[in-house]
Amino acid sequence: MPPERGTGAHGADAHYRALESLYAAAPINQLFDSKLEITGSGTSRIRFMIDQQQFHAAGAAHGTIxxxxxxxxxxxxxxxxxxxxxxxxxxxxxxxxRPLGEGPVVAEGRWINGQRRVLIADARLIDASGEEVARGTGTFMRSRIALATLPGYRAG
Structure with missing residues (x-):
């Protein structure tokens, strides 16, 4: 899948690194031991750790995570x-x-459809044993917020 029109391979790579920087700069992500990797056009991976601070009363990861x-x-x-x-x-x-306990988890994201106003993408969570424990599908739309104006988005 090619990068969006108007971006070459170098431009796409700069955009990917800027998105990773944006993720790292978001205040909410200071609460999680996580790291975003853009793995290519239409794909992403977040590696993170679950610990007991994210458990619900029954001793497994809360649905919010x-x-x-x-x-x-x-x-x-x-x-x-x-x-x-x-x-x-x-x-x-x-x-x-499946419930998640303590340990490393990977969230893998994948673009499915759409490039203009509305985009659809899905993701899955993979636990340390390689088992899928959850899946989700989202609909995303372009906002009026320019990426270049956001703290943390540093292209190039």
């Missing part, structure tokens, strides 16, 4: 295709298949 990481992975996969505007999540559906 599932949602946050699935939404972020899908969002950033979609935003690789949009170089000028920040996307907004307009809908997100989750499927929980």
């Amino acid at each position: 599932y949602f946050k990481m699935l939404d972020d992975a899908a969002f950033y996969a979609a935003n690789t295709l949009v170089t000028d505007r920040f996307l907004l999540t307009t809908q997100f559906n989750l499927l929980f298949t």
